[in-house]
Amino acid sequence: MEQLNGRIAVVTGGASGIGRAVALALAAESMRVVVADIEQPPLDATVAEIAGAGGIAVGIVCDVSDWESVDALRARCTEEFGPADVVMNNAGVAGGGSISAVDLKAWEWTLAVNLWGVIHGVKAFLPAMVERGEGHIVNTASIAGHLTSTGMGAYNTSKHAVVGFSETLQQEMLEGDTGVGVTCLCPGFVATNIINSERNRQERYRDPGPDLGPDDDDLDGTALGDASSAIADLYGAQMDPAKVAEQVVGAVRTNQFWLFTDDLADGMIRERHADIERKATPTKRTHLVELMMLKGDS
Ligand SMILES: NC(=O)c1ccc[n+]([C@@H]2O[C@H](COP(=O)([O-])OP(=O)(O)OC[C@H]3O[C@@H](n4cnc5c(N)ncnc54)[C@H](O)[C@@H]3O)[C@@H](O)[C@H]2O)c1
Secondary structure (H helix, E strand, C coil): CCCCCCCEEEEECCCCHHHHHHHHHHHHCCCEEEEEECCHHHHHHHHHHHHHCCCEEEEEECCCCCHHHHHHHHHHHHHHCCCCCEEEECCCCCCCECCCCECHHHHHHHHHHHHHHHHHHHHHHHHHHHHHCCEEEEEECCHHHCCCCCCEHHHHHHHHHHHHHHHHHHHHHHHCCCCEEEEEEECCCECCCHHHHHHHCCHHHCCCCCCCCCCCECCCCHHHHHHHHHHHHHHHCCECHHHHHHHHHHHHHHCCCEEECCCCCHHHHHHHHHHHHHCCCCCCCCCHHHHHHHHHHC
């Protein structure tokens, strides 16, 4: 979609980090932007920032894990501005914990936001795009959607699913000659608020008690143990979300499917692909956090 000027964009998870930066960047391209997020105060702040810079935006509180909420977002967008031209399904949460230790509620929460949020966004906004024969969808996955680092099983599972969903969607859009483009955004490490994802965990996804499993443990970052504050510091030193936003704008304009924000994990991804091609049993691999530590040292 070469011409963005005057068109309409929706960005979920738009109040913070990557989503916020993309909302600002799209508004700077003279798009009218619907900023959607579960957290009201930073949502208001983002909309005010866009307006302060001369852009046009409306903020809508939305929980992407809830279909009714996303369908209401689509209705409000249509009412305020018209049908969406660009939709970025970006809202996401992350935490640590081994597959055996993370409780079921945390699994539900991670999949509900990271995967179902994307499914809901596509189900809500795609039909009108196909009907009009144009539009672009950006789904935020992660390099974790191409890797299998331990201690982040719920997150990895959600992001692998977003990768598979997005590839299938792109193929279907081509097959149907729909005119709708798809981008699968796979960020490396970006300096955002993702390490504090617990702030937005809905009550219904909280562990009600200690009896959900033998090693019941919330997905709250505590699994990162003593390393968690060091990781938080390292996160702060990662890529500027504004740089990612620039890349997203470029990908929408040029209809680029794969969008990796850097080449940090290329070697690890190649290693995994080589195992698959050789049908080989994987040996112990480098951990994503080790990769971040290495980057922090360089
Ligand atoms: N930061 C990174 O290093 C990194 C790397 C790979 C992928 N990602 C992905 O990027 C996306 C954006 O994350 P970020 O890093 O900017 O983190 P962030 O925490 O700064 O932003 C995430 C936003 O999503 C919102 N959100 C959370 N739950 C929601 C819900 N149920 N409904 C609506 N909004 C909700 C939050 O309020 C927040 O504004 C996520 O999908 C994340 O998995 C981030």
